[in-house]
Amino acid sequence: AQSVAQPEDQVNVAEGNPLTVKCTYSVSGNPYLFWYVQYPNRGLQFLLKYITGDNLVKGSYGFEAEFNKSQTSFHLKKPSALVSDSALYFCAVRARRRDTGRRALTFGSGTRLQVQP
Amino acid sequence: EAGVTQFPSHSVIEKGQTVTLRCDPISGHDNLYWYRRVMGKEIKFLLHFVKESKQDESGMPNNRFLAERTGGTYSTLKVQPAELEDSGVYFCASSQGFLGAGDEQFFGPGTRLTVL
Structure with missing residues (x-):
């Protein structure tokens, strides 16, 4: 069975x-990995995905994520946060x-990401 | 290009009543999915259509839920009779269905269902 943990x-x-x-994450075999963001009163918006290739994936709004197969992780990162990044983030x-x-x-x-001014 | 649309945006009904949610996918997307987020928990898969056929119904919680996609275009999700635990946000998503490309799913804004 597949599972995702956002601790x-x-x-x-x-x-x-x-x-x-x-x-x-936990999945049988190789994964496709995704990050979505939900702003208040909005639907889920796609940020980025990992399919294959480079472990560092770049996506929308300056976000990136690093696929680490040995640690089964796909952490979302951004070098410099903006107040407008405040939202709910889902990994899939x-x-x-x-x-x-x-x-x-x-x-x-x-x-939930809260960026303070 | 229009995105995935859902109607209504909010619905408040009493326990025992019937509610029908509608989803219009992106034009040309054969794959249509229903998901649900209950009580701030994880978003859970309900079912998947490929055109008008149900490909995967493994997430449907019980027989009070009925999903249809007549003609392979829009889809409806009917809850009859609604129970308190059905409250949550129901998301619809669609995708083109190219497995090799990771098959990105595009989500609608969701329908917030409240059962009193």
């Missing part, structure tokens, strides 16, 4: 400081196996 319910960071939102995983046919994403419980 922090909330992350607080000062504007201009680097931020990290943690995510670890899907198995890459072609034979499963299962495309459903398994999400973590979300991490």
Whole structure:
């Protein structure tokens, strides 16, 4: 069974400081990994994904994430946080196996990022 | 290009009543998914359509939930009769379905359902 853990319910960071939102996963075989963001009263917006290749993935709004296979992690990072980055962030995983046919994403419980001015 | 749309944005009903949620996917997307987030917990998968066919119903909680996608376009999710534990935010997503590209899913704004 697939699972995603986001160990922090909330992350607080000062504007201009680097931020990290943690995510670890469990899946059979190789994963597809995703980060989504939800701003207040909005739907989920895609930030970035890892499919294959470079372990460091760059996405929207200056975010990036590092895939670490040995630690089964996919932490979201940004070098310099903005107040406007304050939102709810979700990590998700899907198995890459072609034979499963299962495309459903398994999400973590979300991490609320609060960036203080 | 229009994104995934959902209607209504909010619904408040009493226990025992029926509610129908609607999702319009991005035009041309064969894959349509329903997810639910209950009580601030993780977003959980409900089911997946490929065109008009149900590909995966493994997340449907019970037979009070009925999903349809007639003609392979929009989808409806009916809850009948609604129970208190059905309260939450129901998300719809769609994708083109290219497995090799990671098949990015595009989400709608969600329908917030409150059962009193």
